[in-house]
Amino acid sequence: MSDLPWLQAPFDAVLASGAAGRLSQGLLVHDSPGAGGIRLVKRIAQLILCTGGQPPCGECSACRRVESGEHPDLLRIAPKEESKLQQITVDDVRDACEQLVMTSYEGRGSVAVIHPADAMNHNAANALLKTLEEPRPKLHLILVTSRPSALPATILSRCQRLRIPPPPRAQVLAWLQAQKPSADWPAALDAVGGAALDALESDPASLRQLRDDTWRALREARQGTLDVVRTADAWSKDGLALRLNSIESYLTQRILAGPEIGAQSAELRVGAHLPAPDLDINIALALGLLDGVKELRLQTSTTLNKALAVERLLWRFARGASRARQG
Numbered sequence: 411m412s413d414l415p416w417l418q419a420p421f422d423a424v425l426a427s428g429a430a431g432r433l434s435q436g437l438l439v440h441d442s443p444g445a446g447g448i449r450l451v452k453r454i455a456q457l458i459l460c461t462g463g464q465p466p467c468g469e470c471s472a473c474r475r476v477e478s479g480e481h482p483d484l485l486r487i488a489p490k491e492e493s494k495l496q497q498i499t500v501d502d503v504r505d506a507c508e509q510l511v512m513t514s515y516e517g518r519g520s521v522a523v524i525h526p527a528d529a530m531n532h533n534a535a536n537a538l539l540k541t542l543e544e545p546r547p548k549l550h551l552i553l554v555t556s557r558p559s560a561l562p563a564t565i566l567s568r569c570q571r572l573r574i575p576p577p578p579r580a581q582v583l584a585w586l587q588a589q590k591p592s593a594d595w596p597a598a599l600d601a602v603g604g605a606a607l608d609a610l611e612s613d614p615a616s617l618r619q620l621r622d623d624t625w626r627a628l629r630e631a632r633q634g635t636l637d638v639v640r641t642a643d644a645w646s647k648d649g650l651a652l653r654l655n656s657i658e659s660y661l662t663q664r665i666l667a668g669p670e671i672g673a674q675s676a677e678l679r680v681g682a683h684l685p686a687p688d689l690d691i692n693i694a695l696a697l698g699l700l701d702g703v704k705e706l707r708l709q710t711s712t713t714l715n716k717a718l719a720v721e722r723l724l725w726r727f728a729r730g731a732s733r734a735r736q737g
């Protein structure tokens with residue numbers, strides 16, 4: 411289905427549910443970042459609204475209007491552009507529900523897509539819950555999020571879950587290569603945290619540059635030559651999410667390389683195929699720093715002083731390295 415091969419298995423699961431008459435009116439699509447869950451949702455909407463012989467045929471007028479976003483029985487609830495906090499409000503949900511009660515123009519039912527569902531504020535979630543508890547016949551609610559834990563348990567318990575796991579890196583690389591050969595996709599994926607569609611929508615050369623620049627700064631932090639304060643300030647103002655992804659992939663690659671090339675065994679690294687100077691921290695430190703990155707990522711949505719938080723992380727790199735040198 412669609413052109414994203416990793417969506418086929420989740421879509422097959424939906425087809426099987428549908429065929430068995432078990433497709434719930436409340437569906438929660440647990441997306442992975444950049445995996446294209448919304449494309450899967452379009453396909454599910456086609457399955458529900460299709461008027462052709464073998465839904466989703468992809469050919470009938472209903473399928474084509476779902477594809478172009480013009481089907482009157484398909485509604486998307488998203489944060490309004492002018493919403494400062496980028497939240498879905500109770501009015502957004504109520505307006506949509508009212509509109510859907512009046513419609514189902516074409517008799518196949520109606521579909522409301524809430525994306526990203528974790529943008530609903532407390533009152534919006536409560537309003538949606540009422541609709542989930544007593545759904546009108548033929549009304550399908552599809553919630554899409556990559557952070558289901560951010561949704562109230564009362565909502566989660568009323569939805570059938572559909573997981574889109576992070577696609578295997580090799581599959582993403584093969585797909586990106588087919589879209590645009592000759593780009594340095596492995597480096598670009600490092601900067602976008604493996605998110606396929608994010609990589610495709612960006613310029614792979616500048617992603618690579620950002621990753622290389624981040625990795626260089628980490629090396630300098632360990633060597634004690636990095637201007638930590640200035641770097642943290644610059645990163646906090648621009649492209650912080652990509653920097654954090656790059657740091658994460660740096661640490662993950664260090665961990666995957668295994669314990670035998672730690673800082674204590676420099677002689678073992680001589681002649682090894684790994685870029686040894688790039689991985690000159692021990693595995694315990696790498697694991698600790700990885701937790702630090704995850705924490706920082708959670709904080710960046712709430713903390714006011716991002717620069718200070720980044721600075722702390724970079725100091726941990728610098729301190730850990732000097733300890734490794736002494737030990």
Ligand SMILES: [Zn+2]
Pocket residue numbers: 460461462465466467468469470471472473474
């Ligand atoms: Zn169709």
